[in-house]
Amino acid sequence: MQTNISSAMSREALRRRTFGIISHPDAGKTTLTEKLLLFGGAIQMAGAVKAKKAQRHATSDWMEVERERGISVSSSVMKFTYADHIINLLDTPGHQDFSEDTYRVLTAVDSALMVIDSVKGVETQTRKLMEVCRMRDTPILTFINKLDREGRDAFDLLSDIEQTLGIQAAPMTWPIGMGKSFQGVYDIERQAIRFFAEDGKKTARPKEALVINGLNDPQLAELIGEDAAEQLRTEIDLLEGAGFPFDKELYLKGKQTPVFFGSAVNNFGVQELLDTLVRLAPGPIPRVAECATGERVVNPLEEDFSGVVFKIQANMDPAHRDRIAFMRICSGRFERGMKVKHHRIGKEVQLSRAITFMAQDREGVEDAWPGDIIGLHNHGTLKIGDTLTTSEPLKFTGIPNFSPEHFRRVQLADPLRSKQLAKGLKQLAEEGAIQVFRPITDSSHILGAVGVLQFDVIIARLKAEYGVIALYEPCPISAARWITSSDRAALESFKSDQQSNLAYDGDDCLAILSSSEWRLSRIIEEWPQITFHTTREIR
Numbered sequence: 255m256q257t258n259i260s261s262a263m264s265r266e267a268l269r270r271r272t273f274g275i276i277s278h279p280d281a282g283k284t285t286l287t288e289k290l291l292l293f294g295g296a297i298q299m300a301g302a303v304k305a306k307k308a309q310r311h312a313t314s315d316w317m318e319v320e321r322e323r324g325i326s327v328s329s330s331v332m333k334f335t336y337a338d339h340i341i342n343l344l345d346t347p348g349h350q351d352f353s354e355d356t357y358r359v360l361t362a363v364d365s366a367l368m369v370i371d372s373v374k375g376v377e378t379q380t381r382k383l384m385e386v387c388r389m390r391d392t393p394i395l396t397f398i399n400k401l402d403r404e405g406r407d408a409f410d411l412l413s414d415i416e417q418t419l420g421i422q423a424a425p426m427t428w429p430i431g432m433g434k435s436f437q438g439v440y441d442i443e444r445q446a447i448r449f450f451a452e453d454g455k456k457t458a459r460p461k462e463a464l465v466i467n468g469l470n471d472p473q474l475a476e477l478i479g480e481d482a483a484e485q486l487r488t489e490i491d492l493l494e495g496a497g498f499p500f501d502k503e504l505y506l507k508g509k510q511t512p513v514f515f516g517s518a519v520n521n522f523g524v525q526e527l528l529d530t531l532v533r534l535a536p537g538p539i540p541r542v543a544e545c546a547t548g549e550r551v552v553n554p555l556e557e558d559f560s561g562v563v564f565k566i567q568a569n570m571d572p573a574h575r576d577r578i579a580f581m582r583i584c585s586g587r588f589e590r591g592m593k594v595k596h597h598r599i600g601k602e603v604q605l606s607r608a609i610t611f612m613a614q615d616r617e618g619v620e621d622a623w624p625g626d627i628i629g630l631h632n633h634g635t636l637k638i639g640d641t642l643t644t645s646e647p648l649k650f651t652g653i654p655n656f657s658p659e660h661f662r663r664v665q666l667a668d669p670l671r672s673k674q675l676a677k678g679l680k681q682l683a684e685e686g687a688i689q690v691f692r693p694i695t696d697s698s699h700i701l702g703a704v705g706v707l708q709f710d711v712i713i714a715r716l717k718a719e720y721g722v723i724a725l726y727e728p729c730p731i732s733a734a735r736w737i738t739s740s741d742r743a744a745l746e747s748f749k750s751d752q753q754s755n756l757a758y759d760g761d762d763c764l765a766i767l768s769s770s771e772w773r774l775s776r777i778i779e780e781w782p783q784i785t786f787h788t789t790r791e792i793r
């Protein structure tokens with residue numbers, strides 16, 4: 255029996271690929287996602303993901319904010335099958351104001367897919383997301399999109415990736431022309447040509463990759479023309495001399511990114527990406543957790559179940575005003591109805607109604623394996639960072655709060671609703687939608703956000719979900735740090751000295767709020783016994 259479980263476990267775990275897709279807005283993330291889902295048979299026609307987005311917008315109140323601003327606030331999970339592998343694709347919000355959410359999503363993946371617009375090159379949001387990936391050494395595949403447009407030179411794009419993102423770029427395919435003269439790509443490893451055709455247009459050229467006998471094969475000039483053949487030979491020569499050959503070890507360590515060229519809207523280059531993802535991207539990786547004896551690495555193939563909540567999303571089904579906690583399974587097997595220990599609250603809970611997310615539907619989960627993401631209906635018992643296990647107490651680490659950069663004081667239109675306000679803010683803070691600070695010298699609520707759009711979402715959600723009409727007052731705060739110290743006497747004297755600047759956050763951790771970074775830096779200098787933190791591990 256034992257052996258059966260273990261072999262099923264390794265078979266199932268090893269065929270999981272859980273990855274996040276990241277890009278600057280407009281680079282083509284939605285289009286590429288849709289094509290990936292088409293290949294995986296998860297949707298039948300293009301347009302479905304966008305249509306779904308539009309429908310969500312139309313039916314949900316707080317997502318009005320998204321619709322009005324034309325942005326995507328929420329991120330979602332999509333599961334599909336490809337080449338006998340189970341792919342869990344995690345979308346991330348493109349807008350920088352929701353980068354905390356993106357960070358949390360990226361803690362749940364084993365690798366990432368970065369989409370870059372060939373016309374624009376590396377853009378600001380890509381750079382920020384990349385920094386996040388680097389903090390965890392997440393392996394990254396790169397897709398340079400929109401080769402059907404007159405974009406930047408391919409060498410230029412590679413050096414942009416290397417210099418701006420600080421990672422080696424190893425081309426796996428190489429473009430033959432671009433824009434109007436884009437003919438396709440040369441597959442460097444297989445020595446094969448894939449011909450480009452606009453989606454839906456008939457072409458006399460082969461659809462499958464055509465293997466040639468190296469670049470000196472006389473066929474090459476017949477296939478793509480003498481000029482293009484000469485250019486391709488020169489460029490590949492240059493690459494061989496000065497470029498980085500693909501190195502799987504470096505990719506898995508997050509030091510090198512394999513690069514593919516293509517055009518998502520034309521469905522070109524997408525299949526190679528999926529094939530590569532299945533072939534090279536890591537399956538579920540071991541994760542570090544705090545345990546009774548300190549810290550240990552939890553191997554995905556361990557028999558005991560463990561999972562961590564990395565995201566909570568409200569109103570996925572607006573008809574039910576539901577709240578779904580997304581849990582990444584880190585080890586062991588999930589079975590419907592299983593009982594697990596919820597260590598933070600010290601209780602046993604039964605997981606009877608877990609759901610999984612297909613492209614357009616959600617369905618009940620009977621069982622799930624390491625790498626999978628399941629959704630749990632949450633009635634306030636789960637918060638971000640919670641770890642559930644079947645055995646020893648564990649706490650997966652690495653999901654931080656970032657110190658907020660924008661602040662607002664909340665004011666109630668109707669003072670009789672203060673209880674509802676407090677409840678709403680507590681839950682919204684637990685979801686990670688906002689950070690809430692309670693100053694120690696008065697009873698107000700100060701909200702802290704990494705991006706200002708978060709404030710609009712909170713006002714809309716307080717109204718829709720808690721019946722609270724709240725307003726913001728400007729508040730003269732522009733910087734915050736969490737405070738700790740091993741010197742208790744120093745901490746006490748710091749507290750009495752700085753009383754009017756101190757507040758507790760949603761987890762009762764002490765923070766200092768300051769009107770400027772400059773003032774804060776003076777305080778930091780004056781109090782060497784106190785440690786000031788810009789991030790705080792979620793407890």
Ligand code: GDP
Nearest residue numbers: 279280281282283284285400403517518519520
């Ligand atoms: P997102 O904001 O990153 O999700 O980007 P979208 O997928 O919504 O794409 C942004 C725009 O780029 C849309 O108008 C797409 O039709 C267009 N687009 C996506 N892929 C390609 C491509 O390969 N070539 C061209 N020319 N346009 C593309």
